[in-house]
Amino acid sequence: MPVYPDRIVVVGAGPVGLCLSLALAQADLKVCLIEALGDDNFLEQVPRAGTNHPATLEMYERIGLYGKLEPRGIVAPVFHYWDRHKGKLIAAFDHAHLKNDTRFPYVLQCERIKIVEEALKMARAHPNIDLRLQTEFVSFEQDAGGVTAHAINPGGEKEAIKGRYLVSGEGARSIVRKTLDIAFEGFTYDDRTLNIEVAYDFRKHGYAHRNYISDPREWSNLFHWKGPPDRWRVHFPTDPNADEDALTRPEALQSRLQGFLPTGKPFDIVGCNLYVVHQRVAQKFRVGRAILAGDSAHVNSPIGAMGMNSGVHDAFNLADKLIAISRGEADDMVLDRYERQRRHVAIAHTQAQTIRNKRLLAERDPAVRQKNHDELRRTAEDPKLARNFLLRTALFESLREADAIA
Numbered sequence: 001m002p003v004y005p006d007r008i009v010v011v012g013a014g015p016v017g018l019c020l021s022l023a024l025a026q027a028d029l030k031v032c033l034i035e036a037l038g039d040d041n042f043l044e045q046v047p048r049a050g051t052n053h054p055a056t057l058e059m060y061e062r063i064g065l066y067g068k069l070e071p072r073g074i075v076a077p078v079f080h081y082w083d084r085h086k087g088k089l090i091a092a093f094d095h096a097h098l099k100n101d102t103r104f105p106y107v108l109q110c111e112r113i114k115i116v117e118e119a120l121k122m123a124r125a126h127p128n129i130d131l132r133l134q135t136e137f138v139s140f141e142q143d144a145g146g147v148t149a150h151a152i153n154p155g156g157e158k159e160a161i162k163g164r165y166l167v168s169g170e171g172a173r174s175i176v177r178k179t180l181d182i183a184f185e186g187f188t189y190d191d192r193t194l195n196i197e198v199a200y201d202f203r204k205h206g207y208a209h210r211n212y213i214s215d216p217r218e219w220s221n222l223f224h225w226k227g228p229p230d231r232w233r234v235h236f237p238t239d240p241n242a243d244e245d246a247l248t249r250p251e252a253l254q255s256r257l258q259g260f261l262p263t264g265k266p267f268d269i270v271g272c273n274l275y276v277v278h279q280r281v282a283q284k285f286r287v288g289r290a291i292l293a294g295d296s297a298h299v300n301s302p303i304g305a306m307g308m309n310s311g312v313h314d315a316f317n318l319a320d321k322l323i324a325i326s327r328g329e330a331d332d333m334v335l336d337r338y339e340r341q342r343r344h345v346a347i348a349h350t351q352a353q354t355i356r357n358k359r360l361l362a363e364r365d366p367a368v369r370q371k372n373h374d375e376l377r378r379t380a381e382d383p384k385l386a387r388n389f390l391l392r393t394a395l396f397e398s399l400r401e402a403d404a405i406a
Contacts, residue, residue: 007030007032008029008165008166008167009031010034012294013037015115015119016311017293019059019063022065023319025126026063027323032132033131034137035133036137042116045116046273050115050223050308051107053393054107054396055309065115069108069114073110074224074226076107076109076209080092080212081211081214082207082214083214084215084219090377091376091377092208097386098387102396109209109223135153136152137149138152140176140290146163166289167318174292174295184281185283186279186351187279189301191240192237192240194238194247194248196235197233199231201230211223212357216366220234221303277302279301280300285338293315294308294310295311303361306395310346310398317342318335337406344401
């Protein structure tokens with residue numbers, strides 16, 4: 001049988017892989033972190049998630065990351081639901097209702113790219129992390145004693161990287177998941193989402209830093225990000241049959257933005273991208289010594305900021321179990337508990353909540369829309385109901401429910 005070094009091999013230096021690696025390294029475990037991007041293009045990633053919920057901020061603080069992110073983000077205690085059809089604010093939810101539940105009664109608007117930039121600096125500096133940038137992971141194999149990851153290093157040479165366990169933080173196209181032939185169960189929405197980044201201050205129109213905007217024809221999300229220059233992202237659904245080039249032409253983007261907020265002046269558009277939204281969960285999160293986490297295990301609609309946050313929660317849950325195994329406090333059967341806990345959260349919380357969020361914003365039946373809006377308003381105005389709502393949307397409820405799963 002091959003000899004395996006006592007380390008964990010992690011594939012993917014996104015928020016999930018970096019948080020997992022830092023949590024393990026700080027507990028004195030050795031980590032080899034493999035990432036296909038190099039120093040020349042690591043920070044040239046497409047703008048993605050960046051709303052960090054209170055429960056996630058607690059985890060960042062545990063590894064010393066939070067203090068590096070706060071100055072680069074926006075502290076946002078309040079978020080809004082709007083009725084675009086009527087041009088009215090439906091409800092304002094204030095995380096101050098959670099002041100006795102967490103020392104972070106707010107979300108931090110800090111984009112994914114800033115998170116990975118700061119976490120990568122920490123990983124570079126940690127002696128327990130062997131960081132392999134510009135290294136392409138191509139395959140793996142495992143036996144009872146460990147795993148062997150096959151990769152192509154920056155020099156174009158094939159390399160075998162051995163360890164006790166392999167964790168896929170690769171994202172939705174996970175080679176590990178596909179190699180293990182694990183079904184990625186769920187569906188893909190017909191419509192694509194258009195994200196437009198704008199240098200414009202929407203607060204002067206009454207918007208909060210985070211806004212969910214209901215409309216039977218064209219729902220939207222509106223989020224504020226720290227600059228310079230400060231930017232706002234506006235998300236729109238699109239016709240699934242529309243031509244991509246036609247959707248993203250400058251005049252088409254301006255027209256859509258003017259339809260959202262008529263200003264009579266062109267918006268300063270910083271960028272845009274069009275993406276497909278999936279709702280999928282892997283049938284299994286673990287086979288032997290190979291483990292899935294984050295988007296490798298589950299993907300979902302971005303409405304509600306559940307995806308990246310839930311992936312980071314996977315990372316810390318898994319880190320605790322790998323640390324316990326390393327210290328002889330548990331055997332690897334505890335990894336089956338990781339699967340039970342985090343797969344339950346992915347299905348019962350992340351998937352269910354994000355599907356519900358989109359349905360709420362896109363609802364077309366006038367009577368159902370009015371009922372939904374009235375319920376949101378009542379919930380926001382009742383401190384007890386608002387706290388329970390925020391415990392769910394801030395992901396504390398999912399963590400507590402997972403802890404109760406044996």
